[in-house]
Amino acid sequence: MTKLVLIRHGQTFDNVNRIMQGQTQGQLTPLGIEQAKSIYKNLAQHKIDFFISSDLKRSLDTCRIIAERSSSQIIVTSLLRERDWGGFTGRYIPDIKDERFPDDVESIEALLKRATLFLSYVRDNYFDKTVLAVGHGIINKAIQAVFFEKQMSEVPRMENAEIRELLL
Numbered sequence: 001m002t003k004l005v006l007i008r009h010g011q012t013f014d015n016v017n018r019i020m021q022g023q024t025q026g027q028l029t030p031l032g033i034e035q036a037k038s039i040y041k042n043l044a045q046h047k048i049d050f051f052i053s054s055d056l057k058r059s060l061d062t063c064r065i066i067a068e069r070s071s072s073q074i075i076v077t078s079l080l081r082e083r084d085w086g087g088f089t090g091r092y093i094p095d096i097k098d099e100r101f102p103d104d105v106e107s108i109e110a111l112l113k114r115a116t117l118f119l120s121y122v123r124d125n126y127f128d129k130t131v132l133a134v135g136h137g138i139i140n141k142a143i144q145a146v147f148f149e150k151q152m153s154e155v156p157r158m159e160n161a162e163i164r165e166l167l168l
Contacts, residue, residue, distance in 0.1 A: 001128060002128060002129055003130040003166075004166040005130065006144070007062070007140075008136060009036075009160065010062045020093055021082065021089070022082055022088070022089040024090065032058075032160065033061075035160060039065075047130060048072070051063055052077060052132070052134070055080075059080065059135055060134075079114050080134070080136070080139055083106050083111050084105065085105055086103070086104030088101070108152065111139065112145065112146055115143040141157070144164065147166050
């Protein structure tokens with residue numbers, strides 16, 4: 001059985017300012033760095049066999065802090081990227097609350113397909129290992145929706161630096 005330790009990146013400046021980040025790189029705030037260090041301390045006694053991160057800076061920086069003592073390399077993948085918010089990217093979230101989604105927003109179907117591919121990748125390559133994966137709020141929600149066979153609306157939101165474990 002494979003254990004997937006799913007983590008959302010630490011707090012970013014855009015999180016604080018309520019900006020839709022989507023697939024922009026993002027930068028951790030001092031609190032975001034502390035959140036990652038806290039995960040590092042909390043998981044210090046756990047054996048993590050592999051570290052996987054989204055290729056976006058905010059997740060990769062979080063993962064680097066968590067993996068600091070490990071000799072394992074971090075595997076970087078675009079499968080863990082946040083949802084592409086298209087024309088909403090970079091906008092103040094309260095301003096877009098009631099707007100119609102632009103045509104260039106990544107569809108839920110495409111997001112769930114990426115989540116399915118990520119879970120298959122982990123199952124196929126890391127059998128009976130513990131894998132720590134740092135992603136983003138919406139892709140992590142999609143991964144859990146696929147895993148639990150639920151609608152995304154049924155999966156609780158992950159806060160910054162929150163940890164959820166899945167046994168694959």
